[in-house]
Amino acid sequence: MTGNAVAEPLAPAERKQFLRLVREFAQEKVAPRVQEYDAAEKLPDDLLAEMAGLGFFGGVVPPEWGGLGLDHVTFSQVIEEISRVDHCLGVLMSMPSALVGAGLLTFGTDEQRKRWLVPLAEGRIFGGAGVTEPRSGSDVAGTSTRYERTRDGYVLHGAKAWITNLDRASFFVTFATADPSLGRRGLSAFIIPADAPGVLKEPVHNKLGFRPLCTGGLTLGGVELGEEALLGEEGQGFAVAMTAVERGRLSVASRAVGLAQSCLDASVGYAVDRVVFGQPIANFQMVQHKIANMAVSVQAARLLTQQCAEAMQRGERARTEASMAKLYASDTAQSAATEAVQIHGAYGVSEDYGVARAYRDAKVFQIVEGANDIHRLLIARDALATAGRESGS
Numbered sequence: 001m002t003g004n005a006v007a008e009p010l011a012p013a014e015r016k017q018f019l020r021l022v023r024e025f026a027q028e029k030v031a032p033r034v035q036e037y038d039a040a041e042k043l044p045d046d047l048l049a050e051m052a053g054l055g056f057f058g059g060v061v062p063p064e065w066g067g068l069g070l071d072h073v074t075f076s077q078v079i080e081e082i083s084r085v086d087h088c089l090g091v092l093m094s095m096p097s098a099l100v101g102a103g104l105l106t107f108g109t110d111e112q113r114k115r116w117l118v119p120l121a122e123g124r125i126f127g128g129a130g131v132t133e134p135r136s137g138s139d140v141a142g143t144s145t146r147y148e149r150t151r152d153g154y155v156l157h158g159a160k161a162w163i164t165n166l167d168r169a170s171f172f173v174t175f176a177t178a179d180p181s182l183g184r185r186g187l188s189a190f191i192i193p194a195d196a197p198g199v200l201k202e203p204v205h206n207k208l209g210f211r212p213l214c215t216g217g218l219t220l221g222g223v224e225l226g227e228e229a230l231l232g233e234e235g236q237g238f239a240v241a242m243t244a245v246e247r248g249r250l251s252v253a254s255r256a257v258g259l260a261q262s263c264l265d266a267s268v269g270y271a272v273d274r275v276v277f278g279q280p281i282a283n284f285q286m287v288q289h290k291i292a293n294m295a296v297s298v299q300a301a302r303l304l305t306q307q308c309a310e311a312m313q314r315g316e317r318a319r320t321e322a323s324m325a326k327l328y329a330s331d332t333a334q335s336a337a338t339e340a341v342q343i344h345g346a347y348g349v350s351e352d353y354g355v356a357r358a359y360r361d362a363k364v365f366q367i368v369e370g371a372n373d374i375h376r377l378l379i380a381r382d383a384l385a386t387a388g389r390e391s392g393s
Contacts (some may be wrong), residue, residue, distance in 0.1 A: 007379045015074050021054065022078050026085035034086045038357055041205065042167075043212045045090065051089070051095075052123025056082075059097030059121070061105060065113050067096065072309040076254040080302070083258025084265070087361065088204075088212045090258065091164060094251035099292035100111040102247040103173055103189060103240040107232035116171055116191060129248075130160035130174030130192075130218050131241060140175060140241045141184040147176035147218060153226040156190065158199075160218040166201045167214035169194050173244070174220070175237045187237030190229050198223040209361035210368075216252040245369065246322045252369045253305040253325035259302060259365070263333075263340035263358050264294045270344055279335060281343070290339045298336065301329040320382045327375040330365035337362035337383075 029047065037044055051057065060075050061067025070078065075097060083090040095101060096117070104117040119125045136142035145158025156176050163172070171193050178184040192199060203216040232240050268291060269280035281287050308325040309319035340355040341348035348355050366372045 015077075018070075018074070018078055019081055022056065022081045025051070025054065025056075026089075028081050030076065030082070030085045030089065035351060035354075036143065038086075038088075038211050039351070041207075041211045042214070043092070047089075048092065049091070049361070054348050055123075056093050057096050057121055057123040059094065059101075060116065061096050061101060061121040066118035068121075070097075072250065072313040073306060075251060079251055079254035080258040080261070080305075083255040084262045086212075087255040087259050088210060090251070090255040090266050091210075091213060092126060092277075094248070095127060095129075095165075098247035098251045099131075100173055101131040102244045103231055104191075104373075107236065107240050108230075111228065112191065112231065119170075125170040126165050126168045126217075128165040128169035128172045128194075129244060130163050130312045131245065132160060132162045134159055134161045137300065138363055140187065140238060140245070142180075143175050143177050143187060143380045144180060145176040146180075147178060147190070149178075149189060150224070153224065153229060154190065156192070156220045156225065156267070158220050160220070160261040162215055163212050163218045164215050166203050166216050166218070172199075172218065172229060174218075175241055176220075177237075178234070184238035185235055187241070188234045189231040189237040189240035190225060191231055192220070192223060192225065192229065196225070197224050207364075209317050209357075209364040211360075241347050242317075242319070246317065246319055247312070249322040249369050250305065250308050250318075251324040252365065253301070253308065253322075253329040255314040256326075256329035256362075256365045259358055259362060260294070260298045260329070260333040260336040263336040263355060264291070264298055266353070266355050266358075267291055267294065267340045267343045270347075272348075287343060290343060294336045294339055297332040301332040303323075304328050320379060323370075323375040326369060327372050327379065329363075330372060333358075333365050339389045341357055342392070352355075 055068055058068030060070050060072060062069050062386040071336040079090045082093060101117055101120055104113055120127055131140060133144060135328055136144060147154050147156045150386050158173060158176060171191055173189060174192055175187055179186045200219040200221060203214050271287050272280055274281045305325040308318055308321040311321045337355060341359050344353055344355055347353055350356060
């Protein structure tokens with residue numbers, strides 16, 4: 001199977017079995033610990049090791065490269081399932097198939113896949129993606145990190161911001177330009193070992209949300225790389241980045257749906273149990289309206305995410321579908337978390353209830369993988385271009 005091949009979907013029985021395994025693991029192993037490690041701002045190593053043993057990091061990566069060969073729809077459902085308990089684990093589960101591994105699978109050489117993708121998909125190592133920059137944000141074409149060719153390879157200078165997995169990544173897939181005036185045409189992708197001289201990691205602590213993930217700045221101060229570090233061809237970096245980012249947006253949407261579903265589940269359970277004025281608050285029409293709106297929005301977000309996954313499964317780029325799914329699912333997560341806290345009342349602000357954590361995390365979902373205002377711009381541009389083609393203008 002080549003890097004561009006699409007895995008055949010699992011049989012229904014196999015898909016249900018794997019989803020059940022993820023669900024049971026999340027409920028039995030993750031749920032009792034998530035509050036504690038969220039407060040500690042660190043994912044437990046033993047939990048990640050157990051997940052690796054169960055094959056949870058394999059995703060859509062073909063078996064010959066260490067993965068499970070899942071279809072994109074099942075992959076999305078798996079990420080949603082773990083995210084109903086902790087979406088931060090969903091981040092690490094998605095990376096081999098998306099933000100970190102997608103470029104390696106599609107553009108990497110066999111040697112690069114053997115060295116980096118196989119252990120990544122098997123959960124033996126972890127990786128990070130250096131896309132965002134302090135000044136240009138998620139504007140990949142506006143990257144200011146520079147690279148120069150040398151006799152033996154390349155030298156990189158620059159800085160990346162809000163990079164996940166600073167504490168455990170063995171390598172980073174990052175992007176640099178030979179000449180900023182060339183825009184996307186001057187962009188190239190590189191694989192940087194995390195321990196390479198000149199790599200400086202600066203974690204940000206006490207974040208609003210996504211607290212168990214080690215996130216922060218990555219400074220590249222004259223990092224020297226060999227020819228084997230180039231991912232794809234020179235000038236192909238924008239294509240590598242878009243492959244990774246669009247797969248990443250499917251993951252973000254899936255995680256946001258999982259978080260939103262957890263808010264709905266918590267709200268229904270609390271509304272049934274909480275008695276006010278002699279009756280469960282579930283009997284009050286105002287609470288019913290909130291729950292109804294949450295249920296409709298969650299299902300709509302799930303269907304948009306499924307549509308995106310189906311397009312990717314067909315081998316399509318799915319740029320607009322990914323933006324729609326990410327935008328709507330993250331907005332749904334934010335509104336669901338807000339309503340969940342409202343339904344819980346004073347208890348909603350307590351860390352003993354998962355909706356407080358969901359409320360903090362939900363806001364971050366509207367920012368990561370492209371702020372939602374950017375996605376509105378991308379979706380509008382696509383709609384306007386489509387209308388122009390149809391009218392013949």
